[in-house]
Amino acid sequence: MSSVTRNLNVEFGGGLEILFNHQRQIKLVVSAQGRNPTVRDLIKKLADEHINERRELFIEGDTVRPGILVLINDCDWELRDELDGELEDGDVVVFISTLHGG
Amino acid sequence: MPPRPCQLCSNNRAMIKRPKTGQQVCKECFFFAFEEEIHKTISDANTFKRGERVAIGASGGKDSTVLAHVMKTLNERHDYGLELFLLSIDEGITGYRDDSLETVKRNKEQYQLPLKILSYNELYGWTMDRIVEAVGKKNNCTFCGVFRRQALDRGASSLNISHIVTGHNADDVAETVLMNILRGDVSRLGRCVEITTRGEDTINRSKPFKYTYEKEIVMYAYFKKLDYFSTECIYSPEAYRGFARTYIKDLEALRPSTIIDIIHSAENIRISEVVQDALPKQQKCQRCGYISSNELCKACVLLQGLEKGTAKMAIGSKAKHVSQEVSSDTRTIPMFKMPDQQVRNNQTNQTNQAKQSV
Numbered sequence A: 001m002s003s004v005t006r007n008l009n010v011e012f013g014g015g016l017e018i019l020f021n022h023q024r025q026i027k028l029v030v031s032a033q034g035r036n037p038t039v040r041d042l043i044k045k046l047a048d049e050h051i052n053e054r055r056e057l058f059i060e061g062d063t064v065r066p067g068i069l070v071l072i073n074d075c076d077w078e079l080r081d082e083l084d085g086e087l088e089d090g091d092v093v094v095f096i097s098t099l100h101g102g
Numbered sequence B: 001m002p003p004r005p006c007q008l009c010s011n012n013r014a015m016i017k018r019p020k021t022g023q024q025v026c027k028e029c030f031f032f033a034f035e036e037e038i039h040k041t042i043s044d045a046n047t048f049k050r051g052e053r054v055a056i057g058a059s060g061g062k063d064s065t066v067l068a069h070v071m072k073t074l075n076e077r078h079d080y081g082l083e084l085f086l087l088s089i090d091e092g093i094t095g096y097r098d099d100s101l102e103t104v105k106r107n108k109e110q111y112q113l114p115l116k117i118l119s120y121n122e123l124y125g126w127t128m129d130r131i132v133e134a135v136g137k138k139n140n141c142t143f144c145g146v147f148r149r150q151a152l153d154r155g156a157s158s159l160n161i162s163h164i165v166t167g168h169n170a171d172d173v174a175e176t177v178l179m180n181i182l183r184g185d186v187s188r189l190g191r192c193v194e195i196t197t198r199g200e201d202t203i204n205r206s207k208p209f210k211y212t213y214e215k216e217i218v219m220y221a222y223f224k225k226l227d228y229f230s231t232e233c234i235y236s237p238e239a240y241r242g243f244a245r246t247y248i249k250d251l252e253a254l255r256p257s258t259i260i261d262i263i264h265s266a267e268n269i270r271i272s273e274v275v276q277d278a279l280p281k282q283q284k285c286q287r288c289g290y291i292s293s294n295e296l297c298k299a300c301v302l303l304q305g306l307e308k309g310t311a312k313m314a315i316g317s318k319a320k321h322v323s324q325e326v327s328s329d330t331r332t333i334p335m336f337k338m339p340d341q342q343v344r345n346n347q348t349n350q351t352n353q354a355k356q357s358v
């Protein structure tokens, strides 16, 4: 089976960047075997490979913790099949926490 | 994935799913609907009077930053005739508030609004950093909450302002409803969902965002590229509230209308007269003149504890039992004076309730 890869631009906001080494933007490659990579794959990769500590502040089960917004190319992921939304090369995926500060 | 059209203009591509209604809308329609819903909340409740001076409680965080932006927009669009100010409290938390105040200072320029910053140190002679040193990290939020409430009123009063708007959003209000139920604080239950709390001797407090979802506030700030500060306070907030918050967010993820349903429930609860009669009578603090349900207000009791090094004891104990004498070298809070404007308003507005707001 061939591996499908996607080059993505990922951005963090609303305080989430703290979990990712204070990086507001990272570039990464997500791949899947014989199918198109999805947002679920991206979240897993971020949690597994890019968070040093307090993973639970980002991920809950296989999805983001409630209160974290996800936008793909500025579109609310709730309009794009959420976890099952397929990713394209060059997509900009933004994660923003609503939980910090008032 | 084929783009779906906006359900309001059917022209542009839908970018947001609105949590309250599930409606799928484009950016432009979202901005307009978001702002106009807040206008409706404000105008249905006759929240402001023309010519009123209004302070926006500004922390540099997302809610108050969006509030400043929206208040300015609506004041112009609908000609409210308000004089708007930014009012910030500097709790004295190194690495947190000093950074967020920089955001507020930028907001002042961006929105062209006058800014007043009042610090705990100026008012009480103590910064939160020093309070935490003295009392530890357990009750710090109790001090901070009591001190902030008074500081905002005193800051407003110094600008001759008798109305403060805060960025409390629907998620916050639902959380407070839940907290009041869990604590059995029935008297606060009704008041915490009022858009405005008024009193003869208190500054009016309004929550224009009481029906506005946190998700939409963050989306609005993101799409409008508003400049806000989003770091957690280094003295993390009470665990209990944290649980309530997580619980609400979990429910919201399952069914977004939960937030508004909780608020509506509290709005429709009628509090029995027995409970209302049992509410402590409001009086003026004998030491600082601030509204209080005891001879001494909470801030004076807490401050006295800090000054005497018995701060831990002051929490939870009844203010009545705290001695009335202050030695001449201990710090007290300056006398509180209501702004003149408020005195005038209240003479013509007999319907105001004489209760302290939450």
Ligand code: SF4
Residues within 6 Å of the ligand: B091, B128, B140, B141, B142, B144, B145, B233, B234, B235, B236, B237, B238
């Ligand atoms: S978390 Fe507590 S100490 Fe920090 S700003 Fe909020 S109330 Fe104050």
Ligand SMILES: [Zn+2]
Residues within 6 Å of the ligand: B006, B007, B008, B009, B010, B011, B012, B025, B026, B027, B028, B029, B030
């Ligand atoms: Zn539209």
Ligand SMILES: [Zn+2]
Residues within 6 Å of the ligand: B285, B286, B287, B288, B289, B290, B296, B297, B298, B299, B300, B301, B333
């Ligand atoms: Zn007092």
